[in-house]
Amino acid sequence: MIPANLNDPQLESFLLGPIWAEAFGWIKKHAANSELGIHQLRGESMFVNVQSYATEPRENCRFESHRRNVDLQYTIEGLEGIDYLNRANLESDGEYDPDKDLLFHKPAAEACTLRISGSGFCVFFPGDAQRPKVALQEPALVRKLVVKIDIDLLM
Numbered sequence: 001m002i003p004a005n006l007n008d009p010q011l012e013s014f015l016l017g018p019i020w021a022e023a024f025g026w027i028k029k030h031a032a033n034s035e036l037g038i039h040q041l042r043g044e045s046m047f048v049n050v051q052s053y054a055t056e057p058r059e060n061c062r063f064e065s066h067r068r069n070v071d072l073q074y075t076i077e078g079l080e081g082i083d084y085l086n087r088a089n090l091e092s093d094g095e096y097d098p099d100k101d102l103l104f105h106k107p108a109a110e111a112c113t114l115r116i117s118g119s120g121f122c123v124f125f126p127g128d129a130q131r132p133k134v135a136l137q138e139p140a141l142v143r144k145l146v147v148k149i150d151i152d153l154l155m
Helices: 018-033
Strands: 003-006 037-040 046-053 063-065 069-078 079-086 103-105 113-115 120-124 126-135 141-150
Touching: 018 046, 018 069, 018 141, 069 079, 069 113, 069 126, 079 120, 079 141, 113 120, 120 126
Parallel strands: none
Antiparallel strands: 003 120, 037 046, 046 141, 063 103, 063 126, 069 120, 069 141, 079 113, 079 126
């Protein structure tokens, strides 16, 4: 997991390569005015999902992880908490869905909570479990996007 800010001057020095350049280039050019929904970059291998929702109490949110995809979660507007743990520290809550590349996990007693607001982002790799949509003080409206990147594109 990597938390950072799009305005970090060192961003390009630690996320190198054409895939990261394409993802961040799309964010810089389109995020502010992007419509909700799916925006294809490289078909099913790499796409952007722009979404808007209200954050919720932690107990209403679920841990999730992926096996094939890296999630670059970028906050356009608003503030949300994203809890993070290594997937190995969580018990599965249901079966893995290969079509959605999604596995839910049972709640954990403790987790690292990230505060993500405008221009902030996190990169979650397979093996990372995240619980997005967490209200930090009271429910808040969040507009964000998730760039889904098939892990094979990064190898």
